[in-house]
Amino acid sequence: MISFAFKRLLLAVPTLLVMLTAIFVLVRLVPGDAASVILGDQATEASLRAMRARLGLDQPIQVQYLHFLAEVLTGNLGQSLSSGRTVVQEVLLVLPSTIQLTLAAVTIGIVLGLPLGILAALGRNSWIDYVSRLVSLLGLSFPAFVSGILLLIVFAIQLGWFPVLTSDSTDPLERLRSLALPALNLGLILMAYVVRVTRSSMLGVLGEDYIRTARAKGVTPTRLVMRHALRNGLIPVVTVVGLYFGTLIGNSVLTEIIFNRPGLGKLIFGALNARDYTLLEGLMIIFAICVIVVNTLTDITYGLIDPRVKYK
């Protein structure tokens, strides 16, 4: 298992290089050039030249590329143009908030979605199956900003159970209360996916020959599901949760804006508005790294669940 995990990590290195190169090229494809984008139309030739020198854009492209790689690999993602802090500092400021939101959303998605999906598969065409289908239909048909606004209107404004704006209070209970709605907004969407995938995957697994073998051995229904079916049925669920991380980033931008919550999503929105070119580039790199890490973790999880994966 350890060597399998190690091999997976090694595989992530070329992926990272490709993504970094893609980001490098993309950023340099910006029409006009970065300096004029940052300074706007009114900039003088002198200030443009100064900005280019500051960004290293006056160097030959291959020198820029090597410099870029060297900086990234040593953890230097440059300085935010608007705040003057380094990109890493900016990210570290909001990272805890984003991690809280992400973990809460994933927990909600799995803790609610998995059991509902399993029960729906077991009681096919029962009321719980219909509930599960309704839930996944609703979850999948509302875009994150619509469901976010709905949650705000109903639970924060009408019912007043949760704060409308994220409070910066240090009281843990208060923080939890302001985490609830954004986490629900992201979590319910994930839950919709998880319910749907769990249901169909469990239905497939329950029809497998080895499930019949287990029954022939005298395995009782609960054990049949928990010990024999679930582990095999989990593989597609892991895929969905892993893939959802990509969507999560997009949805978290919307969610953080709607709930006025600090986080990476809000940061990227701010950087866009402020034309903070270096911050934007740094954030892209960080997101790329996040996605690669999540994919690698997903692959390693496959290996933990399914012994066959390791030997392929």
Add this chain to the structure above:
Amino acid sequence: MTSFPRPALDLRNLRTEFRIRDRWYPAVRNVSVSLMPNETLAVVGESGSGKSVTALSILRLLPHAGARIQGGEVLFEGQDLVTLSEREMSSIRGNSIAMIFQEPMTSLNPTMTVGDQIAEAILIHRGGSRMQAKAEALRLLEEVKIPSPKSRLDEYPHQFSGGMRQRVMIAMALACHPRVLLADEPTTALDVTIQAQVLSQLEELKQAYGMSMLFITHNLGVVAQIADRVAVMYAGEIVELATVDALFAKPMHPYTAALLRAMPRADRGTENLEPIPGSVPALSAVPAGCSYAPRCPFKERTCLDLHPELVSSGDPGHLVRCPVRPVGGVH
């Protein structure tokens, strides 16, 4: 009263149905047969004749929806298995009646070690510690002659060949020393040499464990090698029931005779094989009279209307479901 030994398993008028487009059709039609202690009873017939459904009905392993046992009894140790609760049934499955399946490649759980899968049966029915159960699993792997069993105990099914997996299945089935073993084409998916090994091993273990065996196959060669008696099934019914010797020497039902002619034999070249024309009718299209009539070269007009009963052929213990051709055999 004669003192016949009590059968190990006694099927009486067993009838199992499937729902197809809102109607129920029988796949097993009033099957009555007893399996005697230490006996191997082979069940033969073409694909779709109801062999597997019969075995699955005994252990009540049919799908939950769309299948039902519509009538009859399955008597085992003084109980009718048909009427037991699901919980009572669980305590019999894998304990006093075990089953092995045709598909060794898909019948083992891919995410559980072979040792755990064998030990599970012991833990469920015998209790005790995991250590003890694993030790017993090791002994069983040795018994079914898996090479270097100690290291293989913690391996997963995909690391085993087909023949080895079938041995694991056998070890799993034997774990609790069942009285009755239902073997549903346990060697069909294996190549010929492995098939012979697994067969002789099954035979040995049957003797050692003192089991009765219901052995399902469509290979009459295997029947000659392993069985004491044979039940020939066609379209969900037993059409002939006899000892192996009587059946091979003097088949009475035209279907049995056709099966024998379709079987490759050492004393005949393969060019003389006669495949049986036509096929087993679908559940929803079983003819009203004799089910075999559409394919039968001996059929008479009455065959189309009268559904024949399974009756004595005149030879003791030899039953046949064909009033036209029982005398003298149909070679």
